[in-house]
Amino acid sequence: MKFICEKNSLQEAVSTAQKAVTGKSNMAVLEGLLIIASNNEITIIGSDKDLSIETKIKAEIIEEGSIVVDSKLFGEIIRKMPNYQIELSKDINGNSLEITCKKSKAIVKCMNEEDYPSLPYIEDNININISQGVIKNMIKGTIFSVAQDEIRPILMGVLLEIKNNKINFVALDGLRLALRYENIDSDKDISVVIPGKTLNEISKILSDTNDIVNITFTQNQVLFNLGNTKIISRLLEGEYIKYNSIIPYDHKLKVIVKKDEILESIERASLVARETDNNFVKLDMVDDLIVITSNSQLGNVREEVNAIMQGEEIHIAFNSKYLIDVLKNLDEEEIIMELTSSISPCILKNKQNDNSIYLVLPVRFLNA
Amino acid sequence: MKFICEKNSLQEAVSTAQKAVTGKSNMAVLEGLLIIASNNEITIIGSDKDLSIETKIKAEIIEEGSIVVDSKLFGEIIRKMPNYQIELSKDINGNSLEITCKKSKAIVKCMNEEDYPSLPYIEDNININISQGVIKNMIKGTIFSVAQDEIRPILMGVLLEIKNNKINFVALDGLRLALRYENIDSDKDISVVIPGKTLNEISKILSDTNDIVNITFTQNQVLFNLGNTKIISRLLEGEYIKYNSIIPYDHKLKVIVKKDEILESIERASLVARETDNNFVKLDMVDDLIVITSNSQLGNVREEVNAIMQGEEIHIAFNSKYLIDVLKNLDEEEIIMELTSSISPCILKNKQNDNSIYLVLPVRFLNA
Numbered sequence: 001m002k003f004i005c006e007k008n009s010l011q012e013a014v015s016t017a018q019k020a021v022t023g024k025s026n027m028a029v030l031e032g033l034l035i036i037a038s039n040n041e042i043t044i045i046g047s048d049k050d051l052s053i054e055t056k057i058k059a060e061i062i063e064e065g066s067i068v069v070d071s072k073l074f075g076e077i078i079r080k081m082p083n084y085q086i087e088l089s090k091d092i093n094g095n096s097l098e099i100t101c102k103k104s105k106a107i108v109k110c111m112n113e114e115d116y117p118s119l120p121y122i123e124d125n126i127n128i129n130i131s132q133g134v135i136k137n138m139i140k141g142t143i144f145s146v147a148q149d150e151i152r153p154i155l156m157g158v159l160l161e162i163k164n165n166k167i168n169f170v171a172l173d174g175l176r177l178a179l180r181y182e183n184i185d186s187d188k189d190i191s192v193v194i195p196g197k198t199l200n201e202i203s204k205i206l207s208d209t210n211d212i213v214n215i216t217f218t219q220n221q222v223l224f225n226l227g228n229t230k231i232i233s234r235l236l237e238g239e240y241i242k243y244n245s246i247i248p249y250d251h252k253l254k255v256i257v258k259k260d261e262i263l264e265s266i267e268r269a270s271l272v273a274r275e276t277d278n279n280f281v282k283l284d285m286v287d288d289l290i291v292i293t294s295n296s297q298l299g300n301v302r303e304e305v306n307a308i309m310q311g312e313e314i315h316i317a318f319n320s321k322y323l324i325d326v327l328k329n330l331d332e333e334e335i336i337m338e339l340t341s342s343i344s345p346c347i348l349k350n351k352q353n354d355n356s357i358y359l360v361l362p363v364r365f366l367n368a
Numbered sequence: 369m370k371f372i373c374e375k376n377s378l379q380e381a382v383s384t385a386q387k388a389v390t391g392k393s394n395m396a397v398l399e400g401l402l403i404i405a406s407n408n409e410i411t412i413i414g415s416d417k418d419l420s421i422e423t424k425i426k427a428e429i430i431e432e433g434s435i436v437v438d439s440k441l442f443g444e445i446i447r448k449m450p451n452y453q454i455e456l457s458k459d460i461n462g463n464s465l466e467i468t469c470k471k472s473k474a475i476v477k478c479m480n481e482e483d484y485p486s487l488p489y490i491e492d493n494i495n496i497n498i499s500q501g502v503i504k505n506m507i508k509g510t511i512f513s514v515a516q517d518e519i520r521p522i523l524m525g526v527l528l529e530i531k532n533n534k535i536n537f538v539a540l541d542g543l544r545l546a547l548r549y550e551n552i553d554s555d556k557d558i559s560v561v562i563p564g565k566t567l568n569e570i571s572k573i574l575s576d577t578n579d580i581v582n583i584t585f586t587q588n589q590v591l592f593n594l595g596n597t598k599i600i601s602r603l604l605e606g607e608y609i610k611y612n613s614i615i616p617y618d619h620k621l622k623v624i625v626k627k628d629e630i631l632e633s634i635e636r637a638s639l640v641a642r643e644t645d646n647n648f649v650k651l652d653m654v655d656d657l658i659v660i661t662s663n664s665q666l667g668n669v670r671e672e673v674n675a676i677m678q679g680e681e682i683h684i685a686f687n688s689k690y691l692i693d694v695l696k697n698l699d700e701e702e703i704i705m706e707l708t709s710s711i712s713p714c715i716l717k718n719k720q721n722d723n724s725i726y727l728v729l730p731v732r733f734l735n736a
Binding site (some may be wrong): 070073076077080082096103104105106108109116160265267268271272297298299300301302303304336339 | 438441442445448449450464471472473475476478632633635636639640665666667668669670671672673707
């Protein structure tokens with residue numbers, strides 16, 4: 001194997017493929033990157049057991065072939081090379097990779113290529129086309145609600161659901177739920193659960209643009225095809241919670257409030273709230289005024305935020321962390337909160353655009 | 369105590385005084401900031417056993433007085449407050465501080481003010497005036513060479529020495545030395561050793577400008593007076609090493625080389641060097657060419673850097689970390705290396721400006 005390519009495009013490709021190399025696999029070879037030179041392009045592949053990333057760049061191939069090298073060391077060497085053409089070649093014995101760039105030469109031991117697992121076969125069955133920016137945004141807007149503990153493994157993933165010409169992303173743990181949806185032109189019904197960790201890496205590779213990503217679904221895998229880059233993630237097994245039955249479609253109080261004002265007030269109140277006490281903050285919603293209070297042995301905070309209220313007065317308390325997470329993911333100047341009682345879930349959403357629904361369970365308190 | 373001031377100037381003053389609050393003291397009250405309101409200004413003081421910082425800002429004093437509050441919590445509350453006028457007042461019982469800003473009110477428990485130690489008395493004995501930017505730069509250019517282990521405590525400080533109308537900063541551990549000097553108009557001889565840790569905090573407060581800092585020296589303390597801010601550091605006891613006898617003033621090879629080229633080459637070579645092997649890299653200096661090599665079980669790197677050489681050829685090896693530290697602190701395009709043999713220290717300095725001298729000891733190697 002021997003080829004010449006541009007240092008910058010090689011560095012970018014390595015950085016993309018490395019996102020699948022977690023070092024947490026128990027197969028040593030998965031700490032490597034597989035590099036394949038053929039047909040005037042090189043393919044770089046990184047994998048762990050849940051995620052595989054394959055990316056291609058143009059190169060001048062002098063001799064076809066392939067090699068596996070340590071991902072971290074190879075990536076660092078490429079990154080530190082001067083910004084010129086770079087030559088990579090496997091030595092005669094097939095034991096090492098020689099990297100030459102101007103007057104620099106590095107020789108890196110290679111790993112056993114035969115041990116490198118082949119990528120999962122993806123049957124081109126059901127697939128959709130959608131903008132990368134839209135998917136990236138839907139991931140960002142839900143992934144923070146994925147369960148962090150392994151009590152119910154299915155909740156450590158994000159539900160991707162297509163039905164009735166809508167694509168939904170849903171994440172929930174025991175105390176909150178995030179739902180984002182967009183219109184899509186698809187007559188197929190799909191329901192898969194993608195691990196939160198792989199989705200997080202996928203969102204780093206997706207661009208903020210309207211460039212298309214083609215998503216293919218199989219029984220056990222999902223493939224995100226960006227053109228030069230393909231990302232394959234394992235799916236989580238099992239049935240997801242019927243989230244629709246959790247979301248209340250009725251309420252007794254509707255509150256319209258400026259997002260930045262309530263966010264900053266809750267952030268200040270949370271400064272004296274304690275994690276051991278569920279980051280407890282109380283919201284008294286009466287007569288177009290939200291009074292936010294918190295107290296602990298450190299001190300106490302009282303905040304007033306003006307709002308427009310329709311309905312009954314409500315006194316309710318939350319884990320401030322959950323409210324802050326949601327408020328940071330709403331992007332309009334004004335937001336809506338819908339409440340029913342001090343022990344019922346609270347709905348939060350943008351005032352105009354209805355493509356996000358967030359739900360946060362309250363924390364019980366004495367003397368409500 | 370009751371006063372009104374601007375949120376932004378209060379936040380900046382708190383951030384300055386907090387640099388002395390390390391949380392490592394065994395006196396609980398030193399996790400607090402002392403706030404004193406009198407004479408149309410407020411003074412904020414932070415301290416640990418080695419460092420005290422006092423800073424003043426203008427305020428509208430309604431009632432004079434003082435209070436001690438937890439540094440971290442108070443700092444976070446001030447930082448999160450809206451950018452308006454802010455009112456601080458001690459409650460009637462003297463148990464807490466009430467912070468009011470627009471519609472936000474926070475009440476923070478206060479600490480026992482009587483336990484707060486008084487600042488060391490600084491007799492205005494010997495003092496000098498010098499530009500803050502110059503001192504900041506001298507600290508940055510030497511502090512990385514301070515010893516990190518406590519085997520010889522005096523080496524955990526930087527020697528500040530004034531003699532013959534020069535001010536010298538010197539730091540050394542067993543394997544390298546950093547010396548920076550500037551001209552100064554002073555007829556006094558001074559030699560003190562300032563702890564590296566406090567000097568690091570001091571450099572964060574000094575500006576990059578030509579604003580003057582007045583430095584006062586006493587037996588046990590040094591005071592940096594910036595006008596509104598005063599910083600007092602404990603001095604280290606004991607005699608510093610006679611560093612002049614370590615620096616060779618003769619050499620057998622002088623090398624002139626582009627700094628970025630040799631720095632980047634050594635950085636690449638260090639990628640396969642191992643910490644367990646002293647980050648060993650070898651430099652062969654022959655016929656205007658520096659060949660840099662390193663190897664380990666990971667692989668090997670060979671780099672060529674052109675240079676202008678005067679004198680004998682030399683083959684020498686170093687801990688690459690030490691060379692990289694020095695090269696990053698030299699700021700000219702071309703630098704000079706002066707060498708005598710493979711077992712003698714190497715001198716590094718800027719080609720033009722002679723106000724920096726760095727010395728790095730070589731690492732021994734077989735088959736020299």
